[in-house]
Structure formats: C-alpha cells, structure tokens
Amino acid sequence: MRKYIIKRIAISVVLLFFVSMIIYIIMRSIPTSYVETQARMLSQMPGAKSYADWLAQLNTTYGMDKGILEGFMQWASNAIHGDFGDSWQFNVPVVEKFQSVIWDSFKLGSIAFILQIFIAIPLGILAARKQYSRSDYTITVLALLGISLPAFFFATILKLIFSAWLGWLPLYGKVGRYYELLSGFDQFFDIAIHFILPILTLTIVGVGGLMRYTRTNMLEVLNSDYIRTARAKGLSEKRVVNYHAFRNTLIPIVTILGGTLPGLFAGALITETLFQIPGIGYTGYLAMVSGDIPFTMFYMVFMAFLTLLGTLIADILYAVVDPRVRVS
Amino acid sequence: MDNENKKDDKSINKNDKSEETSYQANSEDNSLSNVQRVKVLSPGMLVIKRFLRNRLAIIGFIIILFMFIFSFIGGFFSPYDETQVFKHIGTMSKEYVSLSLNEQYRYTSSDENIYNSNMHSKFILAKNKGETNFILDDIKYHISEEGKDFYSIFCLEPIAKITYFRNILSVNLHEGIEMPEEINNYIKTAIEQGETYFKYNSKIYVLDKDGRNYILESTQNVAFESLLIMEKATKDIEVTYEFKYFLRKALMDDEVSIFEYNGERYELIRDEYSISVNHIKPDGKEPYALASEFSIKSISQDVFLSIEFKKELIKTIMSGASSFVYPDEHGEDIEYNILRNNNMYTVKKLTNTHLISIHEQPSLKHWLGTDQHGMDVLTRLMYGGKISLVIGFIVVFLETIIGVVMGGIAGYFGKLTDMVIMRIVDVFNCIPFMPLLIIIGSVMDALDIDPKIRIYYLMLILGVMSWPGIARMVRGQILSLREQEFMIAAEATGLRISRRIFKHLIPNVIPQLIVLATLGLGGIIIYESTLSFLGLGVKFPYASWGNIISGVSTAYEMTNFWFVWIPAGMLILLTVLGFNFVGDGLRDAFDPKMKR
Numbered sequence: 001m002r003k004y005i006i007k008r009i010a011i012s013v014v015l016l017f018f019v020s021m022i023i024y025i026i027m028r029s030i031p032t033s034y035v036e037t038q039a040r041m042l043s044q045m046p047g048a049k050s051y052a053d054w055l056a057q058l059n060t061t062y063g064m065d066k067g068i069l070e071g072f073m074q075w076a077s078n079a080i081h082g083d084f085g086d087s088w089q090f091n092v093p094v095v096e097k098f099q100s101v102i103w104d105s106f107k108l109g110s111i112a113f114i115l116q117i118f119i120a121i122p123l124g125i126l127a128a129r130k131q132y133s134r135s136d137y138t139i140t141v142l143a144l145l146g147i148s149l150p151a152f153f154f155a156t157i158l159k160l161i162f163s164a165w166l167g168w169l170p171l172y173g174k175v176g177r178y179y180e181l182l183s184g185f186d187q188f189f190d191i192a193i194h195f196i197l198p199i200l201t202l203t204i205v206g207v208g209g210l211m212r213y214t215r216t217n218m219l220e221v222l223n224s225d226y227i228r229t230a231r232a233k234g235l236s237e238k239r240v241v242n243y244h245a246f247r248n249t250l251i252p253i254v255t256i257l258g259g260t261l262p263g264l265f266a267g268a269l270i271t272e273t274l275f276q277i278p279g280i281g282y283t284g285y286l287a288m289v290s291g292d293i294p295f296t297m298f299y300m301v302f303m304a305f306l307t308l309l310g311t312l313i314a315d316i317l318y319a320v321v322d323p324r325v326r327v328s
Numbered sequence: 329m330d331n332e333n334k335k336d337d338k339s340i341n342k343n344d345k346s347e348e349t350s351y352q353a354n355s356e357d358n359s360l361s362n363v364q365r366v367k368v369l370s371p372g373m374l375v376i377k378r379f380l381r382n383r384l385a386i387i388g389f390i391i392i393l394f395m396f397i398f399s400f401i402g403g404f405f406s407p408y409d410e411t412q413v414f415k416h417i418g419t420m421s422k423e424y425v426s427l428s429l430n431e432q433y434r435y436t437s438s439d440e441n442i443y444n445s446n447m448h449s450k451f452i453l454a455k456n457k458g459e460t461n462f463i464l465d466d467i468k469y470h471i472s473e474e475g476k477d478f479y480s481i482f483c484l485e486p487i488a489k490i491t492y493f494r495n496i497l498s499v500n501l502h503e504g505i506e507m508p509e510e511i512n513n514y515i516k517t518a519i520e521q522g523e524t525y526f527k528y529n530s531k532i533y534v535l536d537k538d539g540r541n542y543i544l545e546s547t548q549n550v551a552f553e554s555l556l557i558m559e560k561a562t563k564d565i566e567v568t569y570e571f572k573y574f575l576r577k578a579l580m581d582d583e584v585s586i587f588e589y590n591g592e593r594y595e596l597i598r599d600e601y602s603i604s605v606n607h608i609k610p611d612g613k614e615p616y617a618l619a620s621e622f623s624i625k626s627i628s629q630d631v632f633l634s635i636e637f638k639k640e641l642i643k644t645i646m647s648g649a650s651s652f653v654y655p656d657e658h659g660e661d662i663e664y665n666i667l668r669n670n671n672m673y674t675v676k677k678l679t680n681t682h683l684i685s686i687h688e689q690p691s692l693k694h695w696l697g698t699d700q701h702g703m704d705v706l707t708r709l710m711y712g713g714k715i716s717l718v719i720g721f722i723v724v725f726l727e728t729i730i731g732v733v734m735g736g737i738a739g740y741f742g743k744l745t746d747m748v749i750m751r752i753v754d755v756f757n758c759i760p761f762m763p764l765l766i767i768i769g770s771v772m773d774a775l776d777i778d779p780k781i782r783i784y785y786l787m788l789i790l791g792v793m794s795w796p797g798i799a800r801m802v803r804g805q806i807l808s809l810r811e812q813e814f815m816i817a818a819e820a821t822g823l824r825i826s827r828r829i830f831k832h833l834i835p836n837v838i839p840q841l842i843v844l845a846t847l848g849l850g851g852i853i854i855y856e857s858t859l860s861f862l863g864l865g866v867k868f869p870y871a872s873w874g875n876i877i878s879g880v881s882t883a884y885e886m887t888n889f890w891f892v893w894i895p896a897g898m899l900i901l902l903t904v905l906g907f908n909f910v911g912d913g914l915r916d917a918f919d920p921k922m923k924r
Contacts (some may be wrong), residue, residue, distance in 0.1 A: 015751065019758040026764070030771050037774065140384065144912065148904035150854045152861045153877060153897035156886065164887045171883055269762055270858060288766045291774065296767060303760035 005316055012308045017076070019304040024072045027293055035059075038291050042088055058293075079301070089292035090283075097283065097295065098302075104174065105267035105279030108195060112202035113264055120207050121253065124214025128222060129241055139211065146208030155201045155274040162197060170194050172276040198275045202268055214253060221248045251322045259314030262306040375839075378917040385913020391906030395899070399713030408704045410711040411869045414685040414694070415702065423627045424664065424677035427641065430557055430623050431671065435481075436576075437551035438569040443481060451481060451553055460524060461536075470525070470534050470547055475580040477555040480573075482547035484534055490542040492519050499544070515544065552576060557623055561605075561615035563632045579603060579619060601642045604635055641666075645673055687889050697891045700879045701868070705892050709899060712871035716903070719787055719866075720852045724845050726791030731798025732841070736829045738799065739806025750803070753796040761793055765855070769864025779867040786865055790852060798844055805837045839918035846911035850904035857900050873900045 039054040049057070059065045066074070078085070084094035127139040162169040170176060176190050221227065222245055230244045231237075267281030276282060280299070287295035369377065379385055403410075433452065437443035447464055451471060454462040460471050461484075468484035488507070489500040497516050501507055511528055518526040518535055519542065525534045536543045552573055560567045571589060578587045578596070585596050586608075593608040594616060602620035606613040618635045622642055626633055637654055644652040644666065651665045667674045684702035688694055696705035738749035768789060772782055809815065810833060818832045859865030860874025868875065876896040880886050886893070 011751075015754050015758060018751075018755050022755065022759060026767070030767075137384070140912075144384075144905060144908045145901075148850060148854075148901055148908050150857055150861075150874075150897070150900055150904070152858055152874075153900060156877065156880075156893065156897070159883070160886050160890070164883045269766075270862075273862070284763060285766065288763060289770045291770065296763070300760055300763055303763065304758040307758045307760075 001319065004319070008312055008315060012312055016301075016305060016308055019308075020076065020079075020301045021072055023297065023300045023304070024075060025068060027297055028068050028071065030291075030293075035291075035293070038088060038293075075297070084298040085294040087287065087292055087295040089287050089290045089295060094294050094298045098280065098298065101278055101283045102265060102267075102280050104277055105272065105281060106264055108198055108202060108268065108272070108277065108279060109264035109266070111195070112199050112206065113260070115199070115203045116207045116210055117257070119203070120210035121214050124211045125218050125241070125246065125249065127211070127215045128218030131219065136215075139215070143208040143211040143215075146204055146206070146211070148208075149205055151201055151205045151268075151270045152274055154205060155197070155271060158197050158200060169197055172274070174277050194275075194277070198268070198271050198277055201271050201275075205271075210253075210256075213256060214249065217252045218245065218249045221245045224248075251318075254321050255314050255318045258317040259310040261313060262309040266303055266306050375914075375917045379913050382913040382916060384909045385917070388906040388909025388913065391902050392910060395713060395717065395903050395906065399710055399717055402710035403707070403714065406704070406707040406710055408707040410708060410871055411703060412707070413702045414688070414698055414704065415682045416685050417680055418683040419678045420681050420683060421665065421676045422679045422681070423674055424631070424679075425624060425626050425633065425641065425675040427622055427624045427645065427673040427675065429671045430555055430621050433477075433479075433553045433555060434557060434623075435551050435553050436558070436569065436572050438549070442483065443551035447481070447551070448553070451479070455479065455553075461534075468536075468545065469550075470532070470545075472525070472532060474552070474577065478576060478580060479553040480549055481551040481553060482532060482534075483550045484536075484545040484547055486536075486543050487546045488544040490515060490519075490535070490544050491540075492516070492542065493540070515542075549573065555621060556619050557621065558617055558619045559624070559638075560617050561635045565616060567617060575605065575617065575619070599639070601646055602639055604639070641675065687885075687892070690891050696895055697889070699876065699889075699892050705876070705895070708871040708876060709873070709896060712866075712873045712876055712896070713899060713903075715783065715866055715870060715872050716853050716856055716874075716900075719783065719790070719856050720849045722787045723790040723794070723852045724848050726787070727795040727848065728798055728841060728845055730791070730795035732802055732830075732834060732837075734795065735799035735802025736806060736834055739803035740810060740825070740829050740833065742807070746803070749799070753799050756793065756796040759793070762855075762858075764793065765789065765859055766862065766864055769859060769862070773864065779870050783866055783870065786856065786859070790855060794848070794852070797848075798841070801840055801844060802834070802837050805840060806833050809833055809836050839914075843911050843915045843918065846907055846914060850907035850911070853900065853904055853907070873897075 035058050036055065039058055040051055042054045043049060043051040082095060086092065087094050087097050090097045123139050123143075127136040130136050159171055163171040170193065174191060174194050175187075176194070179187060179190055182190055222241075226248075227240060227245055230240045235244075265280070267279045267284070269281040269285055271277075272279045272281035273285045280302075284295070284299040286292075287299060433448075433455075435443065435445075435448045435451070447469060450462045450464050450469070454460075454471060462469050462471070470482040470484050472480045472482065474480050487502055487505045489502075491498045491500075492515075497512055497519075499507075499512055499515065511533070514526045514528045514533070515535065518524075523535070524537075525532055527533075532547045534545045534547060536545060554576055556576065556579065558567075558572055558575065574587075574589050575594075578584050582598075585598075587594055587596070595606040595608050595613060597604050597606065601622070602618055604615060605617040605619070607616040615635045618638060620638070620642060622638075622645075624633060624638050624641065640652060640654050641664075649666075650668075651663055653661045653663050656662050663678060665676045667676065685698050686700055686702050688698040688702075690697045694704050694706065696709070699705050699708065734749055734753070738746045768785075772785065777785070806829075815828070815832065818828050823832070856865055857872065857874030857877075860867075860872040861878045863875070863878055866872035866875055873896045877893045880889055880893045
C-alpha cells in the first residue's frame with residue numbers, strides 16, 4: 001500500500017511538472033505585444049516604475065529574455081521556493097494575495113459542499129429505492145435540471161427574484177456599504193447575508209451530479225447478490241436498505257467526495273465572479289482578464305495541483321474504504 | 329405533475345404488453361415455428377424500442393427537435409436579419425445653439441495675415457498697462473481708443489525724422505516719401521502740446537520720441553478690438569472689414585440711426601441688448617447685420633441663425649426665463665430650452681431624429697422586443713441557437729475523433745504506448761479548462777481578432793481540450809474487448825492493425841460513444857454560453873444565447889428587460905436539458921442492466 005501511494009505521488013509530481021510547463025508555454029506563446037501593453041499600462045499607474053523598468057522586470061521574472069525551457073526552469077525553481085513573483089494587477093506578492101482571498105472561497109465551497117451532501121445522498125437513495133416511481137422521476141428531472149442549469153443564468157435569476165423583486169438579499173459583493181460601522185455579530189450577519197445567493201447557486205448547480213451518482217450506485221448495490229441474500233434471510237426492507245445497501249453505496253460516494261475535497265479550495269470562478277465575492281475564483285478571473293501573468297500562472301498551477309491531489313485522494317480512499325479493492 | 333402521468337401511463341402500458349403476450353401464448357399454437365411467437369427484434373430495434381418507452385428521453389428528443397427547427401429553419405421565417413437594427417422617429421433634446429456673454433475683447437482684422445491672435449494678445453497686455461504702442465516682430469502697432477470698449481489698431485511705418493529744438497522744426501523725410509508742407513504745423517502743435525499722435529487728412533500720424541528727436545510714423549488701420557460682436561444677418565451677405573469698421577464707429581454715436589456707406593443707406597435699430605442693421609433698398613428694408621455683446625453659435629455647422637431668432641434668444645436669456653418658443657422655417661412652433669453654466673448658455677431644441685429602438689417592449693412586430701442594440705430579440709435567439717448548436721456539434725465531432733483515435737491506439741497497443749497516451753490524458757485533465765478559455769479569450773480580445781475567426785478558434789480549442797474523457801472511456805472498453813475471441817479471429821485473418829482497431833473494436837464502443845457525445849453536447853453548450861456571457865466567446869455582432877444574456881447587467885435592466893435575457897436563458901437550459909434527457913435515455917436503452 002505504501003509503495004502504491006509513493007508511486008502515485010511520484011507520478012503526480014511528474015505530471016504537475018509537465019502541466020505547469022504546458023501552462024508556462026501557453027503563457028509564453030501569448031504575443032509579446034501583450035506584455036508590452038501591460039508594461040505600458042503598469043507604468044502609467046500612480047507611483048509606478050517607468051516603462052523600461054517594468055518591461056525589464058516582466059522579462060526577467062518570466063525569463064522572457066531566455067529560451068522557453070530555460071525560462072520555465074527559472075520559474076519552477078523560484079516556485080519551489082515559494083516565490084511566485086508579484087502580482088501585476090494587485091501590486092502585492094502573489095502568495096500574499098492568495099492567502100488573503102482563499103478563505104472566502106473555502107467557506108463558500110465547504111458550505112455548499114455540505115449542503116449538497118445532505119440534499120443529494122438521501123434523495124439519490126430515495127430515487128433508487130423507488131425506481132420508476134413518481135419520486136424517482138421527480139428527482140431525476142430535478143437532478144438533470146441542476147446539471148443543465150448554466151451557473152450564470154441561475155445566478156441571474158436568483159438575483160432577479162431575491163435582490164431585484166423581493167429586495168431581501170444584496171445583489172453582489174462580500175460586505176455591505178456600512179460594514180465597517182457594524183459591531184461584531186452584525187458584521188458576521190452582513191457577510192452571511194451576502195453569501196446566501198452564491199452558496200445557493202453553487203449548491204443547486206452542483207447537486208445534480210452527486211444525486212445521479214448516488215442513485216446509480218444505489219441501484220447497482222440493490223441489484224447485487226448480497227442484498228438478495230439479506231432479503232432472503234427475512235430482514236425488513238428498512239434494514240436491508242438502511243444498513244446493508246447504504247453502507248455499500250457509501251464506498252464509491254466517499255471515494256468521489258474525498259476526491260472533491262481539494263476542490264473546495266479551487267473556488268467557483270463563475271459564481272464568485274457573478275457575485276463579486278473576492279475569493280480565489282474572482283481574483284483569478286480579474287487577473288486573467290487583465291493579463292496579470294504571475295497571478296494567472298500561479299492560479300492555473302494551483303488548480304492543476306488540486307485536481308491531481310483530488311484524483312490521488314480518490315484513488316487512495318478507494319483502496320482504503322473498500323477492503324476488496326486492495327491494489328497489488 | 330407531468331411526470332406522474334407519464335409514470336402511470338408507463339405502468340399501464342407495461343401491463344397491457346404483458347397481458348398481450350400471455351394472451352397470445354394461450355391462444356396461439358405454442359410451437360417454435362410460429363413466427364408470431366418468436367418474433368425477434370434486432371439489437372438496434374430493441375434499443376429504439378427501449379428508448380421510445382422512456383418518456384423523459386422522448387421529451388428531450390422533442391425539445392432538441394424543436395431547437396433545431398427554431399434555430400436552423402426559424403431564421404428563414406423571421407422577417408428580420410441577425411444584425412438588423414430597428415429605428416423609430418422620435419423627439420430628442422439636441423444641443424442647438426451655444427451662447428455666451430462676451431467679456432473679452434475680440435478682434436476684427438482686415439487681413440488675418442496682418443493681424444491675428446498674436447497681435448491680439450499683445451494688445452491685451454498693452455491695453456492693461458495703459459500703453460498706446462506695442463511691438464511685435466519689429467513692427468510697431470499703435471492703439472487708439474475710439475470709444476468705450478472700442479480700440480482701433482494701426483500698423484506704424486516710419487516716414488520721417490523730426491528734430492525740434494527751440495521752436496525750430498526740421499523734418500527729414502525718408503527716401504521715396506513725399507508729404508505736403510502743411511503737415512509741419514500739425515507736427516509742431518502736437519509736439520508743443522505733448523501729444524503722441526495727431527490727425528491729418530483723417531489719417532493718424534504718430535510721433536515717437538527717440539532721444540531728443542522724434543520719428544514720424546504713418547499709420548494704417550489693420551484691425552479693431554471691441555466687446556461688441558457683429559454678425560451678418562444671412563448666409564449670403566459678404567460684410568467687408570471696412571463696413572464693419574465703419575459700422576462700429578457709427579454705433580458709438582447713440583444718435584445715429586441712419587448712415588450711408590459706399591452710396592448705400594443703412595438703418596440702425598437699437599433695442600435693450602442689441603442693435604440690428606437694416607439695409608435700406610429701394611424696394612424695402614432687408615436685415616443686414618446684428619451687433620450685440622453676445623457670442624451666439626449654432627452647434628451644427630449647417631444651421632444659420634436668423635437675427636430675429638437671436639434677438640428672441642437674447643431677450644429670453646436676459647429676462648431669466650429658461651425656455652421660449654420660436655417658429656422654424658416651416659412656421660411650426662418649436663420649443664427651445666436654455667441651460668445655464670456660468671456665463672455660458674446652451675440652447676436645446678427638441679428635434680425629430682431617427683432613434684434606435686433600444687429595449688422595446690414585446691409587441692406584434694417584435695415578439696420578444698428588441699435588445700440593447702435595437703435588434704429583434706427573437707431573431708437573434710434563432711441565429712444564436714444556430715451558432716450554439718453548430719459549435720456544440722463541431723466540437724463534439726472533433727473531440728470524438730481525437731478521443732477515439734487516441735483511446736483506440738492506447739487501448740489496443742497497451743504497454744508503453746498506453747502509458748504515454750494516458751499520461752497525456754492526465755496532463756490535459758489537469759489543465760484547468762475554464763481559466764484557460766478565459767485567458768485565450770482575453771488574449772483574443774487584446775489582439776482584436778475578427779469575431780468570425782474567433783468562433784472557429786473557440787471550436788478548435790474546446791475540441792482539443794475536451795477529448796481526454798472520450799479517450800479514457802474508449803481505452804477502458806478496448807482493454808477488455810481486445811481479449812475476446814473475435815479479436816483473436818480478426819488477428820488470425822491477418823487484418824491490418826488500423827482495420828482491427830477501427831472496424832472491429834471501435835464499433836463495439838459506439839453505444840457508449842453516442843451517450844458520451846450526447847451528454848457532452850450539453851456541456852459544450854454551457855461552456856460556450858458561459859464564455860459568451862463573460863464576453864470572451866462569441867462576440868457581437870454575432871448572436872449567441874450567452875451574449876444575449878450578458879446584455880443585461882444592472883438590477884434595473886434585469887427587472888425591466890426580462891424579455892431579453894429570460895428567453896435566452898430558458899433556451900440554453902432547455903437545450904442542455906434535452907441533450908441530457910436524450911443521453912440518459914440512450915444510456916438506459918443501450919444498457920438495460922441498470923433496470924431492476
């Protein structure tokens with residue numbers, strides 16, 4: 001087992017190396033005039049360095065003056081030491097900006113994640129137990145609706161209903177206008193109110209997939225021989241479903257949920273952007289649109305890292321949770 | 329609610345079927361030769377039958393069919409074009425005239441080459457210092473105050489050197505200049521009285537002190553400076569400098585009401601704020617010019633303002649009113665509104681112009697109203713659907729081709745080939761998809777790429793980025809398929825490897841491919857519309873469901889122009905839902921094992 005994990009980690013590291021290289025190559029292939037425009041723009045900001053200084057800095061930080069491979073090596077060696085350079089858009093070190101925004105994303109993601117679990121798993125199991133029943137069809141349609149809903153459209157509808165019509169919730173932003181004037185609990189309440197719509201969007205848009213997954217797995221389990229045995233033994237249907245079947249359904253679900261755990265830090269690009277929640281997704285979006293190469297580079301590699309970590313966790317959990325699947 | 333009925337229908341159908349079969353079994357001959365009894369359906373027919381039995385799949389199929397008709401055929405039936413802008417005639421308050429109270433001297437020069445703004449600024453300086461002369465570019469100018477707020481400017485030319493000592497005057501004329509003798513008396517009087525200039529023969533001569541001596545200079549009028557502004561009454565009149573100068577002089581005397589110039593008679597009519605000049609002709613009077621302390625300019629070049637209008641305007645402004653009515657050339661009364669900004673007044677006029685019908689409410693002409701560009705929303709939805717669907721299909725086609733080839737090769741050869749291809753798949757899986765699309769979108773923005781070419785790039789990128797899923801599935805299937813007997817048989821017949829992969833292995837994966845492709849279509853449409861919504865995908869003037877929604881951003885637009893974005897969003901939702909229903913139904917139809 002340990003050998004397997006070490007092997008997987010080694011593969012992941014190699015993969016991450018190549019992924020960041022590809023991202024670097026893409027970034028380098030962006031026409032240089034783009035960097036020059038960026039330098040010109042940055043030099044015009046109040047209190048900024050001159051155009052020539054900026055251009056020189058951009059070229060050295062990214063090894064633009066060197067070959068692509070050499071430049072990448074330079075970037076990678078800096079990155080290993082935790083130095084991702086300074087963000088052009090935010091004028092602070094990339095890592096510092098990252099630390100200041102990641103927790104909002106994590107809060108949004110984890111609350112939506114918990115809500116999804118509590119909605120999707122019971123409903124998925126219900127749908128599977130009563131396959132082709134009224135509730136099964138309803139749940140299937142709802143799940144597919146959730147999958148088919150574009151996040152931006154759903155978010156806009158929520159804004160229309162709750163912000164524009166009812167006026168209950170704010171249109172966007174993380175804090176209200178008078179946040180600074182509020183006392184402790186009111187501040188918390190202010191943020192909570194701003195987080196409701198984004199969390200709702202994330203939950204509804206993401207819940208469908210998990211629901212379908214639960215249903216499919218539960219169906220598979222309910223069709224298996226040991227469930228027939230349990231029924232033949234004369235156990236009550238309740239015990240068969242809630243005890244024998246449920247535990248076995250949990251195996252693939254726990255695996256896939258474990259895989260999504262790193263994703264909680266990934267932030268929701270579209271949702272955060274639409275609600276202007278200053279999490280990693282919105283920050284990344286701003287960086288990308290403004291051509292902030294240091295932050296974009298970091299953001300992309302960070303996302304790739306999370307994906308790799310997710311698959312790794314899922315694979316390891318699969319072996320850990322299900323004793324039948326021990327990898328040789 | 330629909331689902332309940334569906335489900336009930338379904339169970340009823342099922343019961344009917346079983347009753348039917350049992351009935352047949354009982355009534356017919358049980359022998360196997362009975363074709364009716366052992367009616368065998370082909371696997372394809374079985375799939376179709378199972379698919380048709382699935383209500384959701386049928387609904388999805390109908391939705392997609394509708395979308396196709398709507399997008400591909402709808403465009404032909406729509407009376408409008410994708411980018412047709414609708415206009416209507418409406419009144420708009422347009423800036424018409426600007427007016428300011430003149431508080432600065434303005435010059436009127438005989439020739440712009442002789443006297444221009446350079447001399448004018450020198451004049452202002454000299455006047456403020458109380459000097460009567462100024463020098464510019466070695467040429468001397470003389471300022472002569474003719475009256476209140478009225479100065480004449482003369483260009484000086486030295487003509488003689490004068491020595492005056494103990495009442496003896498000697499005049500040394502410069503070469504080529506001749507002067508009558510009697511001018512000497514004038515010079516003498518002027519010097520004795522300490523004057524710096526004198527008039528002789530209605531011409532001014534200037535005495536400039538040069539040490540003990542004097543220099544006599546002849547003058548030539550080049551310009552005058554005045555606070556009064558004189559404007560001609562109609563476009564065709566040519567008013568000469570001489571006339572203006574003459575008129576300005578005539579205006580100084582309040583008594584003068586009729587004067588003669590060049591044998592023509594002119595009449596002056598004074599009112600509180602302005603003086604109008606009429607040309608008296610044998611057959612009647614004709615407005616000729618207007619003098620006032622106001623500078624009145626029309627905003628557009630081709631409008632010439634009549635004296636009457638100007639007078640009315642001045643009167644209104646001086647009375648403090650903010651609007652007045654004045655008939656236009658067709659005799660129709662038009663209201664003018666006056667906005668004041670310090671000493672500047674802007675007159676706005678309600679004019680009829682072609683306005684773009686922005687955000688028009690739904691009507692019979694425009695079933696879903698018009699958008700922010702004044703284009704018919706319904707028509708744009710049709711064209712947008714076409715683009716979204718075409719992008720979806722091309723991308724899915726592309727990703728399936730790449731996925732099948734890569735997956736097939738990896739699965740069939742295994743070992744090192746498999747390892748390499750699967751690692752490539754892993755790498756592609758790791759590259760964050762949406763961020764990459766956003767980066768490429770914003771780079772294309774920065775490079776100003778043509779919206780049409782953008783669409784092709786978009787398809788290419790989406791296709792190249794999304795094949796790993798299909799490759800992985802194909803490879804997984806082929807890994808198990810290649811161990812089966814039919815592949816050993818295929819190998820034994822000595823078929824080429826490419827034939828073995830693509831003729832014998834891939835057809836076995838087709839069902840899964842169809843399901844993946846159908847579900848993938850929905851995903852691609854969501855990606856495309858999200859990108860277009862962010863303004864990084866399909867760009868104006870091309871329509872896409874995503875960029876139609878992005879037209880509304882503020883709460884005001886959201887609530888009031890629902891007819892623009894709600895239909896577009898619903899179309900995206902329905903289309904994706906349709907593809908998901910169909911994909912789901914196909915999966916069930918191809919793989920009945922999942923049914924209990």
